[in-house]
Amino acid sequence: MLKIYTDQLFLTPENRRCVFPLLFDLCYTKNHRLLERYELMTQMEEAEVVIVPLDISEYFQKKQQKWLFDYLDKAIALHKKVWVYTAGDYGLTLNKAVYTFRLSGFNSKFDANTFILPSFIEDPYATIQNQFQPISKEALPKIGFVGHASNSWTKWIKEILVFLLHNYKRLTKVLFTDYQAFYPSSIKRYKYLSLLQKNNQIETDFIFRKQYRAGVKTAQDKQKTTQDFFKNIAANPYTFCLRGAGNYSVRFYETLAMGRIPFVIDTDFRLPLEGIVDWEAHCIRASDTNICEALIAFHQKTTAENFEKMQVNNRNLWLQLLNRESYFITLSTLFNEKI
Structure with a gap:
C-alpha cells in the first residue's frame, strides 16, 4: 500500500x-x-x-x-x-x-x-444503452464528429472577447491560472473539418453545432444531443478530436471509451501515463499541415485485422487504465x- x-x-x-x-x-x-x-x-x-x-x-x-x-x-x-x-x-x-x-x-x-x-467520464455505452462492437474496415476511412464548429464573424468576435476577459481576470487576480495564447478552437475545428469533408478519399459524418451542446436548455434536449453525440462516435471508426478552451479534448477519452480511434490534432499536448501507454498504438496524431494525408495514410497501411484489434485495445485501455x-x-x- x-x-x-x-x-x-x-x-x-x-x-x-x-x-x-x-x-x-x-x-x-x-x-x-x-x-x-x-x-x-x-x-x-x-x-x-x-x-x-x-x-x-x-x-x-x-x-x-x-x-x-x-x-x-x-x-x-x-x-x-x-x-x-x-x-x-x-x-x-x-x-x-x-x-x-x-x-x-x-x-x-x-x-x-x-x-x-x-477526463474522468462515465461509460458512454451506458448512455446509449448499447454494447461495444468493433467496426470492420472499409475502403475509405470514415470519420465522425458532432460538436461546436463555426467560422462566422460573430464567433471570431466572441472568441476574442472571451480570451480578453479571461486575461483581464487573470491579470487583476480574479482568476489564478497560467497564461495561454489565443486559440479560437471552434473556428479551428471548422477549418480542419472542412478540409476532411472536401477530400474525396475520406468519408465524413459531421454534425456542426453553432453553440456548445447546440445551446440546449431543457433536460430533454440535452439528453437528445448527448445521444446524438455518442451514437456518432459509435457509428464511425474514427472520430475527429481537437482541443477546446484548454489544451486537451474530453472527446478524445470518450472515443477511447467507446473503442473507436481518435484522430487528434497535435497542439503540443501531453497524454496520460506517457511512457506506460504506447499512444501511437491507440490514436492518430496529425499536424495542422497534414490532416487529410495522415488519416488516409494510416487507413491504407492498417490491415483489416489490426483495424478491429485497435478498437478492442482502445476500449480495454479505457477500462484498464483511464477510468478514474x-x-x-x-x-x-x-x-x-x-x-
Whole structure:
C-alpha cells in the first residue's frame, strides 16, 4: 500500500467539487479497491506521499497562499513526494519540487513530474444503452464528429472577447491560472473539418453545432444531443478530436471509451501515463499541415485485422487504465516502484 497524508480539515462537504480526485474516492465515496491501495496516515512524517487536499487555485482565491506554501515547504523539508492538483482548462503552475496533476497545458513547458489526468467520464455505452462492437474496415476511412464548429464573424468576435476577459481576470487576480495564447478552437475545428469533408478519399459524418451542446436548455434536449453525440462516435471508426478552451479534448477519452480511434490534432499536448501507454498504438496524431494525408495514410497501411484489434485495445485501455478507479490503481503501482 502507498502511505499518503493530507490535511483532512479541508475535506468538507463544501469542498467536494474541488478536492484532489483521489481523495474524493478515498474520503467521500470510500472506493474499496482504492482503499486497498492507499493508506491514509494521520501524521505527515509517517507518509510516503503528501497530498495538497484541494485544487491549488482555491488557496489563492481564498487568500490562503501562506498555508499552502508552509504546507509544501514542510513536506519538501521532510523529503516527501508531494502531489498537487490544478483543475480547469488552464491550470496553475507552482515553482516548487512537486508532482503536478492537471488536465491540460503544453508538453513543451512541462517537467517530468507533471502528470496529465484523463477526463474522468462515465461509460458512454451506458448512455446509449448499447454494447461495444468493433467496426470492420472499409475502403475509405470514415470519420465522425458532432460538436461546436463555426467560422462566422460573430464567433471570431466572441472568441476574442472571451480570451480578453479571461486575461483581464487573470491579470487583476480574479482568476489564478497560467497564461495561454489565443486559440479560437471552434473556428479551428471548422477549418480542419472542412478540409476532411472536401477530400474525396475520406468519408465524413459531421454534425456542426453553432453553440456548445447546440445551446440546449431543457433536460430533454440535452439528453437528445448527448445521444446524438455518442451514437456518432459509435457509428464511425474514427472520430475527429481537437482541443477546446484548454489544451486537451474530453472527446478524445470518450472515443477511447467507446473503442473507436481518435484522430487528434497535435497542439503540443501531453497524454496520460506517457511512457506506460504506447499512444501511437491507440490514436492518430496529425499536424495542422497534414490532416487529410495522415488519416488516409494510416487507413491504407492498417490491415483489416489490426483495424478491429485497435478498437478492442482502445476500449480495454479505457477500462484498464483511464477510468478514474483504474488510473489511480496504476498510479499507486507506479509510485510504489519509485519509493
